[in-house]
Amino acid sequence: MSLLQKVGVSAENLEPQETGKYIGKPISRVDGRAKVTGNAKYAAEFNVGTGILHGFVISSPIAKGKITAVNIRQALSQKGVLTVFTHLNVPGLAWFDRSYRDQDAPPGGSPFRPLQSDEILFSQQPIALVVAETFELARYAATLVHFEYEVKEELSVGLEQNLDKAKKPEKHRFPVPKPRGDAEKALKESAFTVEEDYYHGYEHHNPMEMFASTVIYGDDDRLTIYDKTQGVLNSQSYIKSVFGLSDDKARVISPFMGGGFGSGLRPQYQLYMAVLASLELKRSVKVVLTRQQMFSFGHRPATLQKIALGASADGKLQAIINKCVSETSTFEEYTENIVNWSGQMYQCDNVLLDHQLVPLDLYTPLDMRAPGGVTGMYALEIAIDELAVKAGIDPLEFRLMNYAEKDQNLDKPFSSKELRECYRQGAERFGWSKRNPQAGATVEGNNLVGWGVATGCWEANQMPSRAKAMLSADGKLTVGCATADIGTGTYTVMTQIAAEVLGVAMEDVLFKLGDSVLPMSPLQGGSWTMATVGSAVKLVCDDMKTKLFKLAKQLENSPFSNIKEEDVIFSDSRIQLKADTQKYLTFSEVLQKSEVNYLETDTTSLPNMLEQNKYSRFTHSAVFVEVKVDKDLGTVHVTRVVDAVAAGRIINTKTARSQILGGVVWGISMALHEDTVMDNNFGRFMNHNLAEYHVPVNADIKDIDVIFVEEHDDIVNPLGVKGLGEIGIVGVAAAVSNAIYHATGKRLRNLPMQLDQLL
Amino acid sequence: MNKFTFVRVDSPDAAIAELDEHYSPKFIAGGTNLLDLMKENVECPDHLIDINHLAFNKIEDSPGGGLRLGALVTNADTAWNQEVEKRYPLLSQAILAGASPQLRNMATNGGNLMQRTRCYYFYDTATPCNKREPGSGCSAIGGYNRILGILGTSEQCIATHPSDMCVALAALGATVNVTGKNGNRIIPFADFHRLPGDRPDLDNTLDAGDIVTSIDLPNEDFTSYYKYLKIRDRASYAFALVSVAAALKMEDGKIKEARLALGGVAHKPWRSNEAEVLLAGNTANKDSFEKAADVILQGAKGYGDNTFKIELAKRAIVRALTEAAGLEEQA
């Protein structure tokens, strides 16, 4: 380990021409084979050693009240059942709320503490953990535990029924910009106006893999924890602070994740439960949630946006008002950026934004793919379409007429914004110019055909991150960082960057992630991993080059003794003279001749905030959608999508395209299918399984065409990348709604847009 | 899920004999419905009797000149069977509109008849449900009922029978062959499933321990004018909001005989003799289809979230009959 750790903003930017051997290529996943052959192990699949115990969580049947009695006798009488943890026998744990506040916890509030009180705060609240020798036994014994409750009848569960309780959050994670101009006055004076409500209900992440934690109880009470998480360090610090453990007592590992979508940004309660049981019983314990229990924690909050827009007679936006109410729990204030987009997307001098929260008797909402963005943009982009129709202007033309050249929310220029090019290329590929402006005019048999467009937008952030690298004498490079691969392709793209920067073959690079012993990285979310970890990997490999070169220079008869680093290139595992590529040393030669087994380096990459803060940094997209709506039956099929995305440099065109495809599919899902159904009498989500919680099936998905629009950005980060995890979903639901309007003349503003809205 | 014992039997007698030995025994065929219900603690059998090895595993000619479908033949093998495709294409269409290929590969014909409602509350033991726990109340009335019934409902239960296959079987006038402690019985399809009334816990008219052995399809020709139309919230792998099985015999643009049954709307496949009589002898056109729809939907009642089904069913009937009559190409 080097003593002098390099901290920096990264040496220099990746040159545009460095779209080289690996970067910018459609490279298949390095972990693809392991995944399809079942060799990639997930949290519940680690069966280290024998004698592992299984915990089964009991969920509350009531939404609000108190547990008045618990009877565990019958459960305990089963041979093989070790114990049942409830609020009555859980040991004293951390006292203060801050110990339970993980990296993605809302500011303030009191994070939920499983099994620490008789109080029931939400339906399906975990109220007991049954621990037994087999999963089947634990599950059976769970049916033998009897609870009595005092049920509180008055429930607040529906957003629309509780709007009177709306209030401003104490701390907003994304402060709402102050009003600019006088939006109400400008609205009154506008030639064309739209004033409508836009609603969407609860949605759950539902990744394929259930939440699971396998805790291996080792020597000296050391815990090795295989957890389903988007941040091993987040899980580790949570466990450490809640259970009072030191760093070396809890190692968290998560090599693969069967889908996150934000659900793994907070440690879920199975982690707490498994660690609790393991520490108490001094045994290894596994806890896996059921699909039903996947509906028992965070979700995309139900949201109501009241939008008013005004335009002048010549189609210029004069006023934008978005007053939004969304839900949170009674114990935390969950906020997301829903309304700020309304003040940023279009040139408009009069803007009034507001965001309030209604506390409901539900678990705290949780970031879900493009949290807030997908919500705010769907409402805004339908409203814009409505205004364009009123003004008699083509909706794409209308957007171009009101294009924002700078971010008026922040009064800053964009670091780059090729949205205009997205509109142009997307329209061309889609054939937008052939669109009949008349709604309801295109008929094919029993189907009405409609075309719609919408804009997408998402943040392009970079966070601090560390990375370390080790080059061994056989020329193999290992790079490590505690980030995660939640299915996005992190393993692959980081391997590409390392190979490209150091000039080695990808096969010679091993990228390690998902282990709390690796160098710090932030949570895997927010579409910042490429920018953040990618920059750290670049920095550490740049640093490795310097170290290697220094070593090479010191060799006896070194061909580089009088040469500067700028005058050599690192390629094909060699250092070679720029001027004469026949003069080179292989990396192995350098190490072997220096009698060094390996070279190590550890760096911290920091975003250049001074420079970045001068700009507003976002990814943009233009989504074009064709729908066919059965004129009598109201069934909607999305038959064609073109999504043109400007996201800076594309490191891997294959995994990038997959991200956008997945995002678009989810956008269609959000538009037409997804809906967690609440029973207002019981305060309980009722369709808690994948037969009734609908996501699209293959038959729902037709043609999706992805375009990456070239975009050069020197500001966002040294790689010039912007991240693609979320942009694909943003705007799709609006484009579908706009297409349905164009097909039928009916404007749908409630998600999901199911057929009964069209009868 | 509770603890249970398991036995595999190879004759109906052995299966029936197993019944007396246990407190709450259940037959298991494909298991695609029963196991889900066991995992949710909705069904808690203490003993599973695996009937997959009984000899009711063939599709063969029936004594009356029709076709006999063994109760243990899978839905997939039935739908793709050449005789079924040729002589009862409506049935193939209906089966293939249901579930997913994987499920159809496991699901049996007997199990399909016996599958239970998909009412959310029935599946969730945290909520009252008269079907699951008689007398506890019906949570769906006044609760969330988008997928539930509009016809033949009772104050006790508004559940639907979720099968697609059964809607076609009802339209085709199938009969169900059953064996049990009291010997063999033949049950006309219309009498197999029942309405909830004040006994919503009973889905059908079988006696405890009866085994469905086969289903007989009568020797009739509905091979030219037929349509199974299923309307659902996604393109596949979803239960019907409304489905229509329509089959016609036509002569010179006139309907000679009609069969019409609805799925997704009632506790049983909903067939109306009156509507069929009304169609017979009429010209196949929108007007007569709408009249038939009004007749079959007489007395339909919405419960809020599902009220749209009344209008949807009407439109679906018109569409299905239009396509069946060949007035429009099948979608």
Ligand SMILES: Cc1cc2nc3c(=O)[nH]c(=O)nc-3n(C[C@H](O)[C@H](O)[C@H](O)COP(=O)(O)OP(=O)(O)OC[C@H]3O[C@@H](n4cnc5c(N)ncnc54)[C@H](O)[C@@H]3O)c2cc1C
């Ligand atoms: C996600 C999902 C989606 C589905 N979608 C559809 C759909 O769209 N349309 C549709 O029609 N169906 C659908 N199904 C239901 C499926 O068709 C049924 O689960 C299946 O037909 C049941 O058959 P089985 O052999 O698996 O029955 P099992 O699960 O083995 O048994 C079901 C019940 O029938 C009893 N039983 C079985 N055989 C006999 C017999 N011979 N005699 C007496 N009793 C018997 C059992 O005791 C049990 O009570 C879906 C199922 C799932 C899980």
Ligand code: SF4
């Ligand atoms: S409709 Fe029937 S199955 Fe559903 S809750 Fe009511 S009684 Fe139970």
